[in-house]
Each structure stands twice: as C-alpha cells, then as structure tokens.
Amino acid sequence: MVSPMPKYRFKSVLDITVEDLNKMGARAVALDIDNTICNDGKENVIDGLESWLKEIQDSGIKVMIISNAIGKRPQKVAESLGLAHLSYARKPKAKKLLMGAELMGVKITEMAMVGDQIFADVLAANNCGAIAVLVDALEGETRFPIFYANRRRKEKPVIAEFERLYGYGVYDE
Numbered sequence: 001m002v003s004p005m006p007k008y009r010f011k012s013v014l015d016i017t018v019e020d021l022n023k024m025g026a027r028a029v030a031l032d033i034d035n036t037i038c039n040d041g042k043e044n045v046i047d048g049l050e051s052w053l054k055e056i057q058d059s060g061i062k063v064m065i066i067s068n069a070i071g072k073r074p075q076k077v078a079e080s081l082g083l084a085h086l087s088y089a090r091k092p093k094a095k096k097l098l099m100g101a102e103l104m105g106v107k108i109t110e111m112a113m114v115g116d117q118i119f120a121d122v123l124a125a126n127n128c129g130a131i132a133v134l135v136d137a138l139e140g141e142t143r144f145p146i147f148y149a150n151r152r153r154k155e156k157p158v159i160a161e162f163e164r165l166y167g168y169g170v171y172d173e
C-alpha cells in the first residue's frame with residue numbers, strides 16, 4: 001500500500017516559496033482548487049494568489065490546476081488565472097497527475113502536487129512519484145460538511161505523525 005504521508009507541509013499555498021520548490025526539486029506545480037486556492041465550491045481565489053503565481057512562474061516553474069471538481073467551475077478558476085487545468089481528476093488516482101506532468105513537459109518526479117487532502121491530493125502524488133505537498137485546508141468547508149468531517153477525522157493521525165517528525169516547511173532528509 002502506498003503511504004498517505006506528505007513529503008512537505010505548509011500552512012498555505014502562499015507560504016511556498018520559489019526557494020522551497022527548488023529545494024524540493026520541483027520544476028512544476030499542480031494546484032488543487034477546493035480548500036487549497038479557493039474556498040469550498042467557490043470561484044474566487046484567495047487573496048495574494050495572483051502575485052504568488054506570478055513570482056512562481058517568473059522563476060520558470062510551470063503551474064497548472066488539477067482538481068477533482070467537475071463542471072465549469074474548474075475551467076473558470078483556471079481561466080481567471082491564465083492556467084491550464086485538468087478537472088474530474090478522481091484523485092487519489094494518478095492518471096491526471098501523469099497527464100499534467102506531460103502537459104507541462106516535466107518528469108512526474110519534478111512536479112509538486114499541492115493540495116489540502118491527504119487521501120486525495122497527497123495519495124495521488126504518492127501513487128505516481130510526484131512531490132506530495134500538503135497545505136492546511138482553508139476555513140469554511142460548507143459544501144459537503146459530513147464528507148469533509150469524515151475525511152479530516154481520518155487525516156488526523158497522519159498529520160499528527162507528520163507533525164511529530166517534521167512540522168511545516170521544507171526539511172533536510
């Protein structure tokens with residue numbers, strides 16, 4: 001069985017620096033949408049994301065969205081940011097992550113999958129060899145509260161173990 005343990009953890013996407021991505025060996029970033037860059041079910045991105053994105057892209061690191069969301073919302077979010085996207089990713093399946101790496105012209109081992117869910121984003125990354133980066137979920141998981149409550153309960157032991165071993169940021173192995 002593939003480990004659900006992330007490789008790195010940050011409080012927010014905005015806390016991930018170009019230097020952090022370089023230390024990880026990431027030449028590309030795949031971003032989740034819900035509770036990572038947008039509040040649950042919303043189209044508006046978090047304050048500061050556009051300037052963060054410009055800094056990352058100006059450094060030569062490629063960025064796209066890979067989301068489990070369906071419908072027009074992922075496309076609207078991606079278009080508002082000028083990013084390519086793959087939706088209905090069905091994470092933790094790895095197929096769309098592999099497609100994303102190919103679209104961005106990088107090896108899967110050079111792509112950081114950044115998301116808020118261990119049993120979707122992190123596990124998808126670990127299933128294909130991408131760099132698994134966990135961020136704390138944004139406040140306000142209101143769209144599917146029971147679903148998220150169950151997920152977050154299952155994630156607690158993994159996060160507690162990660163905290164005990166590493167904490168936040170990029171650590172030396």
